[in-house]
Amino acid sequence: MGKVQAALSATAVGSMGAFAIGAFVLSPSPVEANVAIASNTGIACADCHSDPSDPKQRALTSLGMAYSECLYSSVPGQPNCNIQAQDWQRFETSESPQTVPLPSSAYGRLQSEKVPAELGAGLNRDPAVQPDGSTGTGQPLSPPQSQQEAGPVASPESSEAEALEDKAYVPPAQAEPPLPELPPLPALLQRDYPDCREDHLHLPDPHDKAKNINQCTTALDNYYSGVLTEYRERMNQYQDELSRIYTEKVAGRMEYSAANRDRFYQEMMQEHASSDPEGANMAIYRAAEQLYQADRNYLSDRYCYNTGCGGYPVPENYGYTYVAESLAKLEKPKKIKTKGKASSNKSCKKSRGRGRLLGGIFGSVVGSVAGLDDVGVLIAGAVGAVLVGEIACKLSEDEQEKAAEATFAVVDQETVGAVANWQSPTRGGVSGSSTVTALNTEPDGRKCLTITDVAIIDGEETRISKQMCRGAGQSKYAIMA
Numbered sequence: 090m091g092k093v094q095a096a097l098s099a100t101a102v103g104s105m106g107a108f109a110i111g112a113f114v115l116s117p118s119p120v121e122a123n124v125a126i127a128s129n130t131g132i133a134c135a136d137c138h139s140d141p142s143d144p145k146q147r148a149l150t151s152l153g154m155a156y157s158e159c160l161y162s163s164v165p166g167q168p169n170c171n172i173q174a175q176d177w178q179r180f181e182t183s184e185s186p187q188t189v190p191l192p193s194s195a196y197g198r199l200q201s202e203k204v205p206a207e208l209g210a211g212l213n214r215d216p217a218v219q220p221d222g223s224t225g226t227g228q229p230l231s232p233p234q235s236q237q238e239a240g241p242v243a244s245p246e247s248s249e250a251e252a253l254e255d256k257a258y259v260p261p262a263q264a265e266p267p268l269p270e271l272p273p274l275p276a277l278l279q280r281d282y283p284d285c286r287e288d289h290l291h292l293p294d295p296h297d298k299a300k301n302i303n304q305c306t307t308a309l310d311n312y313y314s315g316v317l318t319e320y321r322e323r324m325n326q327y328q329d330e331l332s333r334i335y336t337e338k339v340a341g342r343m344e345y346s347a348a349n350r351d352r353f354y355q356e357m358m359q360e361h362a363s364s365d366p367e368g369a370n371m372a373i374y375r376a377a378e379q380l381y382q383a384d385r386n387y388l389s390d391r392y393c394y395n396t397g398c399g400g401y402p403v404p405e406n407y408g409y410t411y412v413a414e415s416l417a418k419l420e421k422p423k424k425i426k427t428k429g430k431a432s433s434n435k436s437c438k439k440s441r442g443r444g445r446l447l448g449g450i451f452g453s454v455v456g457s458v459a460g461l462d463d464v465g466v467l468i469a470g471a472v473g474a475v476l477v478g479e480i481a482c483k484l485s486e487d488e489q490e491k492a493a494e495a496t497f498a499v500v501d502q503e504t505v506g507a508v509a510n511w512q513s514p515t516r517g518g519v520s521g522s523s524t525v526t527a528l529n530t531e532p533d534g535r536k537c538l539t540i541t542d543v544a545i546i547d548g549e550e551t552r553i554s555k556q557m558c559r560g561a562g563q564s565k566y567a568i569m570a
Contacts (some may be wrong), residue, residue: 132156132171225285265345268353269338271360272330275323277373280450283308284443286384287478291438295395295404302392309385317381320374324364327485331361376450387568390556392479400527401554421471440481442489475568479553482522482542488513492542493513495523500557501564503528518547526554 135139137153149157159170167517285305289298334359338352363370397403476498481489491511498509506526513519527539536560544551558565 115337141415251563265349268345268349269334271334271357272327274364274370275320275327277316277320277377277451279447280310280448280449282380283312284388286448287310287397287439287443287482290478290482291392292408294408295406296408298395299392302388302395306385306388306392309381309388313381316378317374317378324371324374328361328364331357331364361490373451380446380450383567387477394477394554401555437482440476440478441484442481442486460477465468475557477542477553477555477565477568480542480551483515483546483551484514484519484546487515488519492521492523492544495521496540496542496557499523499525502540503536503538520545535559538566 095537135154139150139151141150156170240432283305285301285308288305289301292298292301335354339345339353342350345353362368364372393399393401395404395407397407475493476489480492484492491513495511496510499507502525505525507525508522510519510522521542521544524541524543525538526541529537529539531537535558537556539554539556541552541554555568559566559570
C-alpha cells in the first residue's frame with residue numbers, strides 16, 4: 090500500500106491544518122491531508138505551510154493565511170478560494186511566501202460558525218496551542234499578516250470622516266430667484282361710461298328732449314366703438330403677454346425648480362382661460378355691453394315718444410320752447426297756456442337706483458343688487474331695463490321694483506288688455522299699473538308689445554307708453570324702438 094493510500098485509510102480524527110477543518114469528518118494524517126488539499130487546489134504544500142512535514146506547528150505562509158481566511162469566511166457570492174489563491178500566486182511571484190503563525194482564536198471562531206456542534210467538538214481546539222493563546226514552546230502567536238498590514242483599527246469618528254471625504258462634490262445650494270409677476274389686468278372704468286341716458290328728463294320741451302337723446306345716443310355709440318372695442322383688443326394683448334412671459338422667462342429655465350415652473354404654468358393657463366370672452370375677467374365687459382344695449386334701446390324708444398315716431402302720437406307741446414321764444418320776441422308771452430303742463434317734469438332729473446346699477450357693474454359687485462347675474466349679465470329683473478325714466482324718477486327704489494314686477498307680469502301674458510296693478514310698500518298715496526295696449530309680430534319673428542305705465546303719486550297721474558320687443562328665438566323682452 091502506498092503512502093497516500095495508507096494515510097487515507099486512517100480513521101483517527103486528527104488536526105489537519107487550516108484547510109482540513111469543515112471539509113472532512115474522518116480526517117487523514119497531517120502530511121497526506123496537505124497533499125490531498127494541494128491536489129484539489131493546485132497549490133504546493135510548501136506555498137501554504139512553512140513546514141509541510143509538521144503541520145501541527147500551524148505555521149502558515151502569507152498565501153496559506155489568505156487561503157485560510159477565504160475558506161473560513163466564505164459567504165454566498167464570494168469568489169472561489171482556489172481562484173483567489175491562484176491570483177495571489179500570479180501577482181505575488183516576485184515575493185517569496187512569508188511565515189505567519191495562525192492564532193487559535195481564528196480556528197475557534199471560524200469553526201464555531203461553520204461546523205455543527207456534534208462534529209466540531211474535537212476540531213475547535215489544537216493540542217499544540219495553549220488556552221492562553223501561546224504555542225507549546227511558550228511563544229505567543231503573532232497576529233495574521235493581513236491584520237498586521239491593515240494597521241490599527243479605525244475609530245468610528247475617523248471612519249465617518251473618511252466616508253464624508255469619499256462622497257462626490259455637491260455644489261452649495263443657491264437661493265431660487267422669484268418667479269416673474271403676471272401683467273396687470275386691463276380694467277373698464279365707470280367714468281368712461283356716458284351716463285347720459287336720463288339727462289333729457291329735466292328738459293320741458295319734447296323737442297329739446299329728442300335733441301338731448303340724440304346726443305346721448307351718439308356718446309353711447311362712441312363708447313362702444315372706442316372703449317369697448319379697444320378693451321377687447323387689450324385683453325387679447327394681455328393673453329399674448331401671459332404666454333410670452335411663460336415661454337421666455339419660465340419654461341426651461343433651470344434656476345427654477347420643476348414644481349415652481351409647473352405651478353406658474355397652471356396659474357398662467359388659468360388666467361389665460363379667465364380672459365376668454367366667456368371668462369371671469371370679461372364679466373365687466375359683458376355687463377357694460379348689456380348696459381349699452383339696454384340704454385340705447387331705451388333712448389331710441391324715448392326719441393319716438395318725444396317726436397311721434399314708431400306708433401307714438403306727436404306730443405301736444407312739441408316745440409313749445411321755440412314757440413315761447415318766438416312769442417317772447419313778439420312780446421306776447423300771455424298767449425302761452427301750456428307752460429305749467431310742459432314744466433311739470435322739471436324736478437325729475439334722474440331715476441333712483443341708476444348710480445347703484447353703474448357702481449355694481451364697474452365695481453364688479455355682481456348679483457341682483459347690481460342688476461346683474463353671477464356672470465355679469467343684466468338680469469331680467471333689472472329695473473333700468475324695463476322702466477322709463479319719466480316714471481322711474483318719481484318712485485323710490487322699492488316702488489320701482491313693484492312697477493317692474495307689474496311690467497313683467499303683463500309681458501308674460503303677451504295679450505292685449507292684460508293689466509297688472511301695484512301699490513307702494515312704503516307710501517299710501519302711491520300706486521300704479523301696467524297695461525298691454527298693442528301686440529305686433531313682424532315677419533322676421535320679432536315680437537313687440539306696447540305697454541302703458543301709469544303712476545299715481547298723491548293724486549297726480551303720470552302716464553307713459555313704452556315698447557318692449559324680443560327677437561326671434563329670444564326669451565326676454567327689453568325696451569326697443
